[in-house]
Amino acid sequence: MVRLLKRFARCESPTDSKPAVDHFGRMVAEEWRTRGAKIEYLPQKREGNHLRITWPADRARWVGISARAGQILVLGHLDTVYSLGTIKKMPFRVRQGRAFGPGVFDMKGGLVIALFAVDALAHAGWRPRRQIVFLWTSDEETASKSSREVIEQEARRSAAVLVLEPAGGPRGQLKTRRKGTGTAELLITGRAAHAGLDPGAGVNAVHELALQAARLMRLNNPRRGITVNPTIAQGGTRSNVIPAEARLTIDLRAETVADMRRIERKLKMLRPILPGARVALEGGFSRPPLERRASAALFSQASKLAEQLGFSVGESLAGGGSDGNFTAALGVPTLDGLGAVGEGAHSPDEQVILSALPQRAALLAALLVTL
Ligand SMILES: [Zn+2]
Secondary structure, eight states: OHHHHHHHHHSOOBTTOHHHHHHHHHHHHHHHHTTTOEEEEEOOSSSOOEEEEEESSOHHHHOOTTOOSSEEEEEEESOBSOOTTHHHHSOOEEETTEEESTTIIIIIHHHHHHHHHHHHHHHHTOOOSSOEEEEEESOGGGTOTTTHHHHHHHHHTEEEEEEOSOOBTTTTBEEEEEOEEEEEEEEEEOBOEETTTOGGGOBOHHHHHHHHHHHHHTTOBGGGTBEEEEEEEEEOSOTTEEOSEEEEEEEEEESSHHHHHHHHHHHHTOOOSSTTOEEEEEEEEEEOOBOHHHHHHHHHHHHHHHHHTTOOOOEEEESSOOTHHHHHHTTOOEEBOOSOOEEOTTSTTOEEETTHHHHHHHHHHHHHHHO
């Protein structure tokens, strides 16, 4: 597993480089081909190609009378947040039972786990009762614009969705809840004027921005898991001109669909505060929340299987979204955080705990064969 993880980490695949992601995709596809899987590339113009892997390829030969309707969808992504050349600054290395390198945790470790889960089933001669589709997408780290449709299409055909995103915390908790997330832009228009000669003729867009930011902060409700945070403020042109334009970027998160809708309604109702100012809102939530009711049954099955395998898994809430948010919103049972155990996702210290890799592969194999 470590050898494969090393090869995967060294083959850099930042979301914004289609050639790099495609190159990595071919490397991953080759691994599946040697395991007798059926590979389909879903070609994309700007993003990397998505990879759809069906295993076992020959369903008739594998699945007998116990076959169950509805496939199992396993979700993962090929892209990472690390730009090309990062591998020189943070080379793949193993130290004290941990592997470090760009993307080892989020989520090349998960891709390795999937391959070894399938190996385990093949060696044991265990036949899954459902068709299994592994969908490795290319743009998860930039909100899955090109992959959302195919993810939802596959999910509708699925009895369950297993997401190989990193586990929660170094104890390997599964993610049974995820906040819905999004970004909104507030575009503010005022009126320019000379700050010294005729300040009264102006409408100060930066002043309006500040008032709006203060008002937006009141939408926060940490107890309910609602966070609304102005994160980028831009405005003004010259030090002696009343600014005519300003722009505020707002990070949005909510734990339930009902709260997401409530925040969306409140954002739509935003009105200018200063006389003469105008405001327009763009964007909003891009991923709905993954609520626990979508994951509860799968989680209890997974924790029983883990116990039989000799370890335990807890559960946790993730403040960030994943592609599991899309599938859960469709009402398809979804369990997330089944990937590698480690810490430091998206940081220069990204790392995975090696002893957990075989455990996670065993847990995934057990889920694939019992669902
Ligand atoms: Zn990820």
